[in-house]
Each structure stands twice: as structure tokens, then as C-alpha cells.
Amino acid sequence: MDRHIKIIATLGPGTETYEAVKELVASGAKIFRLNFSHGGRDFFSKMVEIIRRLESETGLTLTVLQDLSGPKIRTCDVGLGAIEVSKGTEVLLGTSDKAEAATEPFICLDIPEMYHGVKVGDPVALSDGMIRFNVVAIEDEHLIRLQATNSGMCPPRKGITFPGTVTPLAPLTEKDKADLAIGLELGVDVVAMSFVQKPEDIRNLRTEMAKHGKQLPIVAKLERTAALACLEEILEEADGIMVARGDLGLELDLAELPVAQKRIIKACNKAGKPVIVATQMLLSMVNSPMATRAETTDVANAILDGADCVMLSEETAIGRYPGETVRFMRKIAYETESYLFESGQADLERGVAKEHPSTFLAYAAAMLAGKTNAKAIVCHSTSGATSRLLSSCRPKQSVYALSSNHTVRHFTNLSWGVIPAIPLDVLHDHQERAEVFVRQSPAFAEGDIVIITAGQPERGRSATQTNVVKLYEKQSKEEG
CATH class of the missing domain: 2.40.33.10 (PK beta-barrel domain-like)
Structure with missing residues (x-):
């Protein structure tokens, strides 16, 4: 069984070589966080270069996540000591x-x-x-x-x-603007915004990106109680959410944090947007080759709650056992996902509300995949929205998301169970692109059943939403 949860590894002094990042990829990390609170341009440039090299060598989609510092409020030193x-x-x-x-x-x-x-x-x-x-x-x-x-x-x-109060400082600082320019120049795939308090914060970051002629997906980090109060509005504006439990745990009573995590994840699942759970997931593995029982249970519970990604910070940035940590996280994911499917907890009903035809078709495709015990679901998704809808249905099968757009592919990599892939651009017909992908991909054997979803553009229109669901069997020769 493919592991559906996505592992994000933060790169730092402990993982700054080609060999170290290669081990993280081999261990199961597909998304790499560059924390712009630490490190300079040379380090980030080197890391992006290594990730792109590994992407080329492995054929995998490896996503670079730029994490902006935001207004970290610190006390100053006036010479009075501690x-x-x-x-x-x-x-x-x-x-x-x-x-x-x-x-x-x-x-x-x-x-x-x-x-x-x-x-x-x-x-x-x-x-x-x-x-x-x-x-x-x-x-x-x-x-x-x-x-x-x-x-x-x-x-x-x-x-x-100052827990519980609205911070008067804008989440996009002058440092962040300078760092964003560096990130966009280096070619990051996704930008995470720290200390988001309201939807306007996300819009301000989009405006700043536009000055550089780019629009990348934005992940809103929830670290303030003010953000929880307008979660629905932030969800509408952001492309994804990070439950940043470090600072959020300072804002809330610690006893409230687990329930807040569950509520945020549930809202993201319903909205069909990827959600990351971060901070101290396997913290003891910074210095120890073994995690604690509590940490193991914490990672498993995040997956059971419906997280798309689980993130490692110090564990891989400065830890002594980065590769072992990712491998152990993968092992927890394997055991937890096996339980999810055998217990029926990964129920389709937990997915997004089926209000729109394309949403209903994604739900139908996931249900059909389950009933026919299909090998996988393959979708042609120009914007990536269909793959996210399919992901939120939590099918047992992997979802292959075909898109010609580099940015779309790298962002769909954050969604649970989604494997990004490049379609044959010579074909205009999206359904045919999906069928050709199945025929050519070594991931599928003769006789495998695959559920295909695609948007068939009408004549004179360049794009459309998903309007086709097809049960397709791979054959040795093209169907006659």
C-alpha cells in the first residue's frame, strides 16, 4: 500500500548536503521547508539546487516550501543581563x-x-x-x-x-518582502505565511507576489487566536493551512490545543484544502534515535484526524538522526493508514460537502474506485482542484494528478494520497491524456482497473471543470 500522508522535512545545518537530502527523499520526504527565520541566501540557493537535482534524478515531484518569518516579537538587550x-x-x-x-x-x-x-x-x-x-x-x-x-x-x-490579543504588527514585514523576492527568484513552489490573523493578510501577500509577476500557492500558518475566530474566511482566501502548534500553544490554554487542531483539520477537509500539522512531532529524535510513546501517538492521531501533511522541524534541520526520523514517521503512517482503511474510518462521508457537480463527480469516482477495488484514480486537473477534492474523499487508492503546470503539480504534492505527474501535452483531449498516461506508466499492469476523471473542454472553450468519470482497464494493446 502506498503511504498517503505527506512528510515535510525542514532543511538546516543537519541536512545541508546533497547526500543528506537524498537520504531524506529515499526515507519518504517529498516536501522540503526552508525556514527563512534562519539562514541566508547562499544556503537557500544551495538547497533549492540540491532539491531540483534530486527531482531530476529520481523522477519524483519534490516541493520547496518557503516559510516566511513574520513579525517575531523579541525583547531587546539594554545591558541588564538575564x-x-x-x-x-x-x-x-x-x-x-x-x-x-x-x-x-x-x-x-x-x-x-x-x-x-x-x-x-x-x-x-x-x-x-x-x-x-x-x-x-x-x-x-x-x-x-x-x-x-x-x-x-x-x-x-x-x-x-500577548496571548489572545490581536497583534498590531502586520504579518508581512519588510524582511519578509525581501525574503519573498529571494524565494521567488530561486524558484520556490509554495509560500507559508506566519502569524496570519485575517484574510486580508493573505491578500496582501498575493499583492506582493504580483509585483514580481508571480502567483504561488499560499499556506496560512495559524498561530493566533484571532485567526481561529475567522477560520472560514481565511480558508476561503488561503490555498492551504498549517496548524503551527508552537505559537498557537502559547496563545491557547494548552489543554485547548488538541481540540483546536481537530477543528482546524476538519474545516480544511471540508473545504478540500491541504492541512499541515507541525511542531514537536518527534522532538526527542533531535538527540535520540528513538521517539517517545506520546510522540508516536501524536503523529498517528494527526493522521487519524485527517491531516494531509506532518512536518518535522528541528528533527531534520539540526537533529542527529534526520533520516531515521523520516523513516520512523513513515512507519507510523503505514500502520495508521492500514488501520484507517481496515476500520472504515477513512470514510468517504468525511470529505467535502457534495454541493457542486464536479464535487459530486469526485465523490463518485472515489466511491467507484472503492467498489471496483481499482488500482488507482487518475485525474487530469488543470488547476489541481479536482485532485484536492478526490484527496478529501480519502480513497484507499492513490490519486495520480496530471497537470502540465509546474506550480500546480508541486502544490498537489501537499494533498493526502496525491501523486503529481506530467501528461503528454501533444494531446488536447484531457481524457485521452489520462488514458495514455495509464497505458505508458509502469505503475499499472495489464488488467489493472483505473478510475479516470477529467474535464472535457467544449468546442471553443479552453478549460472546464471535471465532467467525466470512466472505469478504464489497462490492456496490452490499445482498445479497438
Whole structure:
């Protein structure tokens, strides 16, 4: 059985050689994340070159995902060193001009906009949530008093968040605009946007792309409670979603995170859009060749919930066992997907709402594939929409998505169970393209049944939505 879940591996110092990336591909990773919070142009250029070389050598579709930094809000260093706090300790948080006059422990945050709208009682999280505070007084316009709710060290230059509030900083920073220009020049396939709070954020990124004469698929990273409040609107605007559990876990009560993950995945499945689950999936494998039982269960549950992709971050970027980590994730996927199909949990009914004819035809094709025990589903999908609809039906069969468009092929690679492929461009007829692909592909043997879906363009029209579903049997000679 083909593994349907897609594995995303983040590249970094631990995987910056051709041999290391080749091992990741051989182990099962097909999508590679370039984290623009770390590394420079030379590193990213080298990585894209390696991925394209491997793509050419293996014949596989390998997708490059550019992850923009977004406004990571950090404290600044005013030379006061690290502060040790105990539960109940009060500290001041203010702009650098307030530091000299401070006679109490002081943390510097030199972003004046962040103080607007802060109220007594609001939570504040420092150092990825390791230290938590509550606002106990507003001392001045850019100076607030915090009280620690736990103990620990507060060094400078650490990330700080104001959980539950709408951040006044736009998610597309000047750094992101410069990084986007680099990514588009290097030829990335998909762009992930950090700290999305509303659909306009996605539209702003599209406008920025247009300045470079390009339009790539955009994955919205959900890290703010404000984004959860308008999830449906963001889903309409974005091409895919990432459940970024690191920062989202700071915004929510941690006990709320698993249910939030399930709700987001369910909404994405219904909308027929790919969803990525990320952060600390197999974190212990950064330093250990073995994962924990909890991590193993976490990956399996993400797959059972309906995730299209599971993502590795530090595990492959700086970890000591990148190849082993991907292979273990693949093994979990194999066991989980076997259970999904034997238990009937990958039920067609979990897919998208069948309101449109093309949606209904995708559902019918998936059902027909199941009833006939077909080898695969082959669809000719100009925009990739049909392959995503088929994927959301969660058929047991792989979905071969034929598209002449490089960008479409590389984005369909993010959808569960979808294998991108290039059709013969000499044929205008989409159905015939699909049949020729089956006849020529070594993936299918004589006598194999394949379900074909295609859009047959009417005369005078260059494109149409899916309007054909056909049961096709591969024969040794062309059907007469």
C-alpha cells in the first residue's frame, strides 16, 4: 500500500548536503521547508539546487516550501543581563527609554505598538511560554507592570507574546518582502505565511507576489487566536493551512490545543484544502534515535484526524538522526493508514460537502474506485482542484494528478494520497491524456482497473471543470 500522508522535512545545518537530502527523499520526504527565520541566501540557493537535482534524478515531484518569518516579537538587550524570577515576582516591561529610570527588574520591549490596548489581567508569555506573567498595572504609555505566575530565567532577545490579543504588527514585514523576492527568484513552489490573523493578510501577500509577476500557492500558518475566530474566511482566501502548534500553544490554554487542531483539520477537509500539522512531532529524535510513546501517538492521531501533511522541524534541520526520523514517521503512517482503511474510518462521508457537480463527480469516482477495488484514480486537473477534492474523499487508492503546470503539480504534492505527474501535452483531449498516461506508466499492469476523471473542454472553450468519470482497464494493446 502506498503511504498517503505527506512528510515535510525542514532543511538546516543537519541536512545541508546533497547526500543528506537524498537520504531524506529515499526515507519518504517529498516536501522540503526552508525556514527563512534562519539562514541566508547562499544556503537557500544551495538547497533549492540540491532539491531540483534530486527531482531530476529520481523522477519524483519534490516541493520547496518557503516559510516566511513574520513579525517575531523579541525583547531587546539594554545591558541588564538575564533576570531570575520566582512565582509572584513583579517586573517592569517597557521601551528602552524607560530602562535607565527603572529601579526594579526590567525587561525591554522596544516596539511601542505592542503596548496599545494592553489591559490589567492580560497574560504575557516569554521565551516560548517558559515564563508566564499577568499584567497587574499600566504604569505609563509604554511601561507596564507584570507579575510572574511561575519561576525561571528571563534572558534578553527572547520571543514574547500577548496571548489572545490581536497583534498590531502586520504579518508581512519588510524582511519578509525581501525574503519573498529571494524565494521567488530561486524558484520556490509554495509560500507559508506566519502569524496570519485575517484574510486580508493573505491578500496582501498575493499583492506582493504580483509585483514580481508571480502567483504561488499560499499556506496560512495559524498561530493566533484571532485567526481561529475567522477560520472560514481565511480558508476561503488561503490555498492551504498549517496548524503551527508552537505559537498557537502559547496563545491557547494548552489543554485547548488538541481540540483546536481537530477543528482546524476538519474545516480544511471540508473545504478540500491541504492541512499541515507541525511542531514537536518527534522532538526527542533531535538527540535520540528513538521517539517517545506520546510522540508516536501524536503523529498517528494527526493522521487519524485527517491531516494531509506532518512536518518535522528541528528533527531534520539540526537533529542527529534526520533520516531515521523520516523513516520512523513513515512507519507510523503505514500502520495508521492500514488501520484507517481496515476500520472504515477513512470514510468517504468525511470529505467535502457534495454541493457542486464536479464535487459530486469526485465523490463518485472515489466511491467507484472503492467498489471496483481499482488500482488507482487518475485525474487530469488543470488547476489541481479536482485532485484536492478526490484527496478529501480519502480513497484507499492513490490519486495520480496530471497537470502540465509546474506550480500546480508541486502544490498537489501537499494533498493526502496525491501523486503529481506530467501528461503528454501533444494531446488536447484531457481524457485521452489520462488514458495514455495509464497505458505508458509502469505503475499499472495489464488488467489493472483505473478510475479516470477529467474535464472535457467544449468546442471553443479552453478549460472546464471535471465532467467525466470512466472505469478504464489497462490492456496490452490499445482498445479497438
